[in-house]
Amino acid sequence: MAHVLQTSVLVPSGFAKASDVRRAPALRPASLERSAGCKKARQIIGPCHAAADGGRSPDQAMREAERRWESQVREGKVKNVTCKAAGELMQDGWVLLDVRPQEEITKAKLSGSEEVPLFVQDEDMSPVGLAKKASALSMGGWWLGGTHMRANEKFMAQVQSKIPRNSKVIVACQKGLRSLAACEQLSRAGYPTLAWINGGFDTAQKGDLPAEGDKDLRLGGIGGVSELLGWTEVQRDVQRSAGFAGGSSTIIKLAAGILAIDGAVFLWNFFSYWGKSGAQ
Secondary structure, three states: OOOOOOEOOOOOOOOOOHHHHHHOOOEOOHHHHHOHHHHHHHHHHHHHHHHHOOOOOHHHHHHHHHHHHHHHHHOOOEEEEOHHHHHHHHHOOOEEEEOOOHHHHHHOOEOOOEEOOOEEEOOOOOHHHHHHHHHHHHHHHHHHOOOOEEEOOOHHHHHHHHOOOOOEEEEEOOOOHHHHHHHHHHHHOOOOEEEEEOOHHHHOOOOOOOEHHHOOHHHHHOOHHHHHHOOOHHHHHHHHHHOHHHOHHHHHHHHHHHHHHHHHHHHHHHHHHHHHHHHO
């Protein structure tokens, strides 16, 4: 998941060390299709853009939005940086804006950042809302974690209350897609100097950024049954040092995972039934 967004971009000189600029992955839209993390982000962003763009399909709206967001980087409006370069920019006075939802921040919190979620959990418990939650669950939510989200309507107002418009801002999220979308909003609101962490915190190495409790920032992106079983990449890194498959703890996690899958199937059937009943 570290290769999330990749296309050749020109980075304006003088804002980061040459070695760090070379480390910044190029942007290649095709890699978005292969990234499970970005598929999860797409499921959040796509429907919101479809609703805002005249009812076009989520896929259509998402493709158009991605092209628009990527053009910000190609045109030099948004700087493409690595986690290491972002850490150095913070030391130089740049403000890091973390646009992850609170659930991800709680798992791996960054020190010295401003936090404003671009998306928040949808609390709608109507039949339609339950059907959306069931859809999110069936489209990978049970394995990757997460639920149906909606756009934070107060996003820009909250950003402006925390960050002066003349600030130099690094925008970041877990995978890199939501933060690139947020850059567009900040640019339109008059923030002139923006940077974006390509690949998000999933590309962070130890020491790149100041994490509270010295936690691995990649932990913010795990969830669902995959986290419960310890089958995520970051958890496997820890398990390798614990011997075969993580010992007895993995057996316990496997049993818990089976129960979780069984529960997910039950919830899917339950929400689907009530969603259909409400539609009638």
